[in-house]
Amino acid sequence: MPEWLVEAGIGETRFAEIAESRIRAARILPDSILPAGSVVDARLIAVAPQPLARLDDGQEVLLTRRPGGISEGARFPLQITRPALPGPEPWKRALGSHFLGERIGGGVDAIELPFPPAGKDRLADLGWDDLIEEASSGIVRFAGGELRLAWTPAMTVIDVDGRLPAADLAVAGARAAGEAILRLDLQGSIVIDLPTTSGKAPRQAAADALDAAMVGESFERTAVNGFGLLQVVRPRRRPSLLELALDPPAFAARALLRLAATQGHGRATLAAHPAVIAVIEKNDPWLATLSRQRGGEITLRADPSLAISGGHVS
Structure with missing residues (x-):
């Protein structure tokens, strides 16, 4: 049975639904955002x-x-x-x-993980860092192809491309798109651009593959049209990981703090792009918490040669 894990980190709380030893679905709730039900x-x-x-x-x-x-x-x-x-x-x-006394639902029952991890970093072992990279880059790779995700105010667009025959790529891409929708917490209107295929059967196979990937979830979809377009609509309840990554310095800053909290003890220097360092400097409680968790002084070093997501700990 799938299970939800929750990790209360520095600046954000992370949720991951685990099924078959992998992250099936995820959520990130920054501390600055009041969640639904508050x-x-x-x-x-x-x-x-x-x-x-x-x-x-x-x-x-x-x-x-x-x-x-x-x-x-x-x-x-x-x-x-x-x-x-x-x-x-x-x-x-x-x-x-x-508020008239009846709270709305929407929460999940989750197993709370210690943070920093007491020994084994379960989220990292399950692929959390890869998930953050997918959200940051907008690129999701699968066997035989890749997805390119683009956010707009009106919708999220998923483009499917690869080297498989069109019918096979449509099925594999639809399955990968459904998995990415859950893993990156995509919501609202989502349009998937699949390879154009001939005949109704390949298009139906692609739609069935998406349904199988999202079984048990609340969503509506259209059929795959003759141009390979498929629209999915999910309830809009919070920012997706893709949307949170639209603020790269803040997204990278919180990821760097997780890295620092889970790697080693004692004094440490966090080196990162100046924009990332600026975000951390504006949030003094973050540094104080990290210093307490590591048991040592934390120094920041701005390095303009580093990419936004290229911060490291030494």
Whole structure:
């Protein structure tokens, strides 16, 4: 049976669903993002054209409807129904509703992993670092081909390419795309561009392969059309790993902190691109936590010759 693991790291909490000794699905929740289900105090600051609330930290939350009996300027308990999503559009702000005593679902029962790991690093052994590389690069390789993932405000696009015959590549690519959707927590509208094949049977085989990869998950899809396009729609509940990676310095900074916490003890120097170092410097509690976990002083060294994801620990 699949099981969920959770690791409360520095700056983020990581979730991984394990099946057949591999990561089947994953989530990352940065500490800066209020997850769905959180209940916080808020002030109603506007009722039109759409109700809007503001939290004590200044974050604005769009409300699905005006809270009953709450006047503009009054405080009320608010429940987050969808966290804020990356992107400049104002409608990507967090969504919420008046909390009336019934919490929404959406959480998972998970086995909590010690952090730093007590000995064996289970997430790393299961391929967590490869997963982070897939999110950062947008490239997912599979036997006979690869996926190239691109995020847009409207949808996530997955392009399938490779050296297999078209019908075989369509099936393998659809299967790999379904697995990547779960592994990278892709949500909303997702369009998969498969190789063009002749006849209905190869297109149906590709659709069946995607269904098998995503069995048990909540999603809707279209049929594969004559141009090889297949659309998948999943509920939008939080930023995907691909979206989090759209802020490369912050994404790489949290990954570097995990690396530092899991490799060795005592004093250490973190070398990284200046943009990554700047993110860490803005978050003093991160360094304090890392220093406590390693039991030694942490020094930062900015190195412009390093790639954003090329940080290392010495």
